Amino acid sequence: MLTGLSLQVLAQEQAAPPAPAASRPRSANAPGQAPAAQGRQTLEKVEVSGGPSDDATRRASSAAKIVISREEIEKFGDNSLGEVMKRLPGVTTGGRPGRGGDIRMRGMGGGFTQILVNGERMPPGFSLDQLPPEQVERIEIMRAPTAEFGARAIAGTINVVLREAYQRKVNDLRAGLSVERSQVSPNVSWQRNDKLDDAGSSYNLAVNAGQMKHEDDQNGRTVAEDLHGGPTRVLTSTGSSEDERRMLNANGRVQWRLGEGESFALQPFLSINKGNSSSQQRQQGDRSDGRPLAYDRAQTEGRTEFKMLRLNTQLQKKLDPDTRLDLRVGLGRALMDSRTLRQEFLGSVGSRTQEDTVNGHDSHWSLIGKVARQLENEHSLVGGVEAENQTRDQTRVSLQNGLPRPALADFGDNLSASVRRFAAYGQDEWSVSPHWSFYAGLRWEGIETRSDAANYAVRNKSSVWTPLLHAVWKPDEKSRNQVRMSLTRSYRSPQLQDLIARPSINSEYPCPADGACGPNAVQYPDRSGNPELRPEMATGVEIAFERYLVKGGLLSANFFYRHINDLIRTETRLETVSWASVPRWVARPQNIGTAKTFGLELEAKFRLDEFIEDALPLNLRSNLSLFSSRVDGIPGPNNRIDSQPKATANIGFDYKLRSLPLTLAAGLNWTPGGTIQQTLIQQSVTPTKRVIDASATWAIDRDTQLRLSASNLAPLDYNTSSVITTADNRITTDNLGRSFTVWQLRWERKL
Secondary structure, eight states: OOOHHHHHHHHHHOOOOOOOGGGOOOOOOOOTOHHHHHHHHHHHHHHHHHHHHHHHHHHHHHSOOOEOOHHHHHHTOSSSSHHTTTTTEEEESSSSSSOOEEETTTOOSOEEEEETTTOOOOTTTTOGSSSOGEEEEEEESSOOOOOTTOOOOEEEEEEEEEOOOOSSSSEEEEEEEEEEETTEEEEEEEEEESSSTTTTEEEEEEEEEEEEEEEOOOEEEEEEETTTOOEEEEEEEEEEEEEEEEEEEEEEEEEEEEETTTEEEEEEEEEEEEEEEEEEEEEEOOTTOOOOOSSSEEEEEEEEEEEEEEEEEEEEEEETEEEEEEEEEEEEEEEEEEEEEEEEETTTTHHHHHHHEEEEEEEHHHEEEEEEEOTTTTTEEEEEEEEEEEEEEEEEEETTEEEEEEGGGGOSSSEEEEEEEEEEEEEEESSSSSSSSEEEEEEEEEEEEEOSSOOOOEEEEEEEEOOOOOEESSSSOOSSEEEEEEEEEEEOOOHHHHOOOBBOOOTSSSSTTTTTTTOTTTSSOEEOOTTTTEEEEEEEEEEEEEEEETTTTTTEEEEEEEEEEEEEEEEEEEEOOOBBSSOEEEEEEEEEEEEEEEEEEEEEEEEGTSSTTTTOOOOEEEEEEEEEEEEEEESSSSOOTTTSSSSSEEEEEEEEEEEEEEEEEEEEEEOOOOOEEOOEEEEEEEEEEEEEEEEEEEEEETTTEEEEEEEEEEEEOOOOEEEEOOOSSEEEEEEEEEOEEEEEEEEEEEE
16 A cells, blocks of 8 residues: 555656755755854754755755654654654664664664764763653764764664754743553653844753653573483573663753854753662573572662763854864763672572672763865865774672672773774765766774773774765756665774673573682573674665655655675684683674675655545655675574564654644554574574554643653564574573553643
8 A cells, every 4th residue: 555655646746846956055964064054044944844854954965864853753752762763764673662772773783873962972881762852853864874974884873963052942841751561750851942142142951850660571481402312491480670760861052153154062961860670580490401490589689870971062163265164072971880689599598699889980082173165166075083082990899699709800800991083084075967966985994992901901903994985866957856876885893892801600600609610501601702803894885766745755765785794793602711610601792704784775755635635634654674684604594684674664644633733643663573593503583573653742722732642552572582502402592571552641831
């Protein structure tokens, strides 16, 4: 039905003259290059009319770029950015339905997607789900890398832009309650925006505070089959967990107008998150290796605290009528503390306690400078340099039955690490004719990682050159059709935690209090880093067709391909290690070879009554993405990129009733489950995710509205499995979980 409707729209669409090539906004790829006055006009238009301005920005960009405005972000009244992003073309999220989760483009897990906030990476411990949608101005999705945003984006880049300052006055207050499985989570937010003077200076302040509670069942079953005819052993576990999180987020922007097209801005960002968790577990049956159970009951309590403060400054200056200077300086600091206490019992007697305390802090600074020059021959040149430094100091104390664990004494409790990054780039964007526009960029980036602990030091250096080419072709000057093409290089550098060699001992097979560790089971490996990791390098191709409709909306089809060298994947191997007297199973990241992934992303959005006479004026949005991949060196047929599904799809609408002050919206998100062969011995099975969302917004008066929303209607169970096959055993572990509908009622008032 969707395909037929799209074809009908395509057949009825009549061409209209587009904007001349010379009038294309040169800042489409780089927010902040356009004069400040023009930037404010564009943002105000986005706030009022939403979609058409987003499509105009997308159409004018030489490199593929999708902009999601505030209107679209607020459509369903979501609690988390993950729930917002799951509806975007080609984007999937991990975790249970209705909970947000880690965000992936093209379904590629493992850090292939570059996530930015205001153009910067956030420190470890920060999650986008900590950022409420109310504080977001827009979301920018770049399917292919650009020189300015960086090439650490094999799958693509998602840039979350926080609220900005306008000249108009805004004073909004919102308060809401959400309910999941009888757990009530309150939330309140306030936004203030006004001008500082009549010369164009302005400010914005946004504050959000909330509490989130979750309650889950934790049921599992492990079946160990002896491939040589021995007994089959079954271990079952039942339990529950509770999680409570309190959040305070604040960001602001103060912008002074220095002259025509010149400004200076300060942008602070504060995030405080505190959480408490607890879980109870009971198990019975037999271990896979036949050893007696070390415990039959366990309880765990945890506490976490994360605090982050960042301050960014930006100076925009005109060097001459055609040349602009943009300087940005950022400073930041983050504090992280956690404590976990696990108690195990055998019968009524305590058998073991383990207490882990981690204290750490991150410091960060960044410097970005770029010069943009508009030439008379339709060329727009940009050159820039970047420098960034992040340091981490961490202290970890691990006690077993109240005493230090001697097996880890050689690794020490203190860790100091730093990551330094330098980059330089140049890019040229130009219109050759009304039919062709091009973008060419070249970026060099170098990263140095250092880590020091008690008896080891890690030094890892990498540098890459990434050429980037983008082109847009229009069949004729008046056409609303255009074709995009991209040929790029991108990469992913190893994460700091993947390089650090300090092991994490699996709690199911702990080390004795008085000596080295004994054996463990393959499904309960220890974890350690790999200082010898190399960056993953990828060559990418994008080809897209876009048709922009006369009265707003678009139809598009995008094909992508990536060839990845030195793919990083975590493998579990039996190793001789310093912390054990016998070989133990250890999960460690490795460069395993090459991989290929490709796919097709389809998108259609339009108003139904524009093409079907007497139809309701529904705003329809739909997208379908098909993915395929192959990892060399791993047996098929399921040797795909980790976490990548075969498809994902969304369809939704919103409708404003003519007879009542009521706006309705609904959406369906679907991602099929499947099996992925992760390594030579291990495969994972994920379930189908189907999430139905709906919302109703009642305008009480011109300044007040009430919004009722539901996420994950008709919830499905979320059951995952893993299968490990060794020379002697096949071990199948099933984790059974439920998902729940989240109801939210929110009151919104313009003061």
